Amino acid sequence: MKKIVNFVRHTFKDIPKQGKEEIIQSVTELLNEKVEDLIEKGLSEQEAIDKTVVEFGTVEDYFVNFKKQEKKMRRKKTINHYKNDLFFSAVGSTIIIAIIVFVNLYYVPSTLWFVIPAVGILFWPLSILYNLLNKRENRKDEKDE
Amino acid sequence: MINSDIIRGHLESVILKLIIEKDMYGYEISNLITERTKKRFNIKEATLYSVVGRLQKKELIDSYIGEKSHGGKRRYYKITSLGRAYYNQKLLEWIELKKVLDALLEDRK
Numbered sequence: 001m002k003k004i005v006n007f008v009r010h011t012f013k014d015i016p017k018q019g020k021e022e023i024i025q026s027v028t029e030l031l032n033e034k035v036e037d038l039i040e041k042g043l044s045e046q047e048a049i050d051k052t053v054v055e056f057g058t059v060e061d062y063f064v065n066f067k068k069q070e071k072k073m074r075r076k077k078t079i080n081h082y083k084n085d086l087f088f089s090a091v092g093s094t095i096i097i098a099i100i101v102f103v104n105l106y107y108v109p110s111t112l113w114f115v116i117p118a119v120g121i122l123f124w125p126l127s128i129l130y131n132l133l134n135k136r137e138n139r140k141d142e143k144d145e
Numbered sequence: 146m147i148n149s150d151i152i153r154g155h156l157e158s159v160i161l162k163l164i165i166e167k168d169m170y171g172y173e174i175s176n177l178i179t180e181r182t183k184k185r186f187n188i189k190e191a192t193l194y195s196v197v198g199r200l201q202k203k204e205l206i207d208s209y210i211g212e213k214s215h216g217g218k219r220r221y222y223k224i225t226s227l228g229r230a231y232y233n234q235k236l237l238e239w240i241e242l243k244k245v246l247d248a249l250l251e252d253r254k
Contacts, residue, residue, distance in 0.1 A: 027194050029220060030171040034190070036217045037172050057189030 003049050004031050011059050016073075023062075031056065075135075082132040089125040096121050152186060156196045157205075158235040161228055164206055170219035171197065197222065205231050 008028045012020065031052050038048035097118045104114035152159075163174055171193065178188050200206045205228035211221040224232075 023198070026198065030194055031190065033170055033217070033219050034172040052190075055190055057191035059191070061189045061191035062195045 004028055004035060004052065007031075007053050007056075011056070012062075015059065015063070027062075079132065079135055082128065082135060086125060086128045086132055089128050093121045093124050153192070155235075155239065156188070156192065157200060158232060158239060160193070160196055160200065161205065161224065161232040161235070164222050165224050165229065165232060168211070168221045168223045170211075170221050173219075174222075200228070203231075204228075 005028050008024050008031065012024055012027070015023070034052050035045070035048045038051060039045055043051065097114070100114045100117055100121075104112065159178065160174060163169060163177055169177070171190075174197075175188050175190060175193050178186065197206070201208060201222075204225060206222045207225050208220050208222050210218050212218060
């Protein structure tokens with residue numbers, strides 16, 4: 001019966017953690033019942049286990065929408081990631097620009113040179129904003145499909 | 146062999162119907178489906194268990210550990226009153242669907 005447990009664990013190894021143990025446990029129980037039935041019918045234990053494993057199907061049969069869901073979740077994660085990046089870059093560039101402005105006004109108030117590096121630094125959050133918007137656009141396209 | 150995509154939406158009703166007839170355990174259900182359809186449709190265990198799991202989560206069926214007539218323990222499923230109501234609803238839906246498809250696909254001369 002150890003083989004069944006291993007088979008089930010292997011089959012469901014990539015599913016989300018939430019509810020995973022529960023699924024593995026219940027499926028193992030059900031498959032063991034089947035193996036017992038088959039042995040009762042006169043098959044050897046090995047044959048019974050093989051038959052059960054072969055007839056089980058795939059993880060896609062279990063989760064009809066599994067692939068889709070997983071993809072959606074991954075996309076959501078990426079977007080969240082980009083949002084964090086955007087926040088970080090905004091805070092970071094604000095601090096750097098503030099320092100430059102301070103240095104500029106403190107030492108050479110006559111020429112306002114801080115504008116030039118500031119424009120450069122602004123491209124940091126801008127590029128990340130671009131990425132984020134791009135990702136969102138893609139998501140909309142996919143919904144339309 | 147029927148394309149399993151088409152029948153998938155109706156598997157819940159099928160399983161509920163079998164469990165209404167009598168309390169059953171997992172493998173018994175899959176056996177009975179094969180038998181009743183004369184092997185034209187063969188439910189994969191993976192699909193069956195996911196449907197059963199879903200039904201249980203929706204509290205349409207309940208499970209208990211029971212003794213089989215000779216030997217081992219089995220997890221039997223039994224219908225709840227909610228499940229019965231749900232099945233009746235689904236059955237009406239199916240009858241309606243059958244009528245609609247018949248009306249659309251039947252030969253007209």
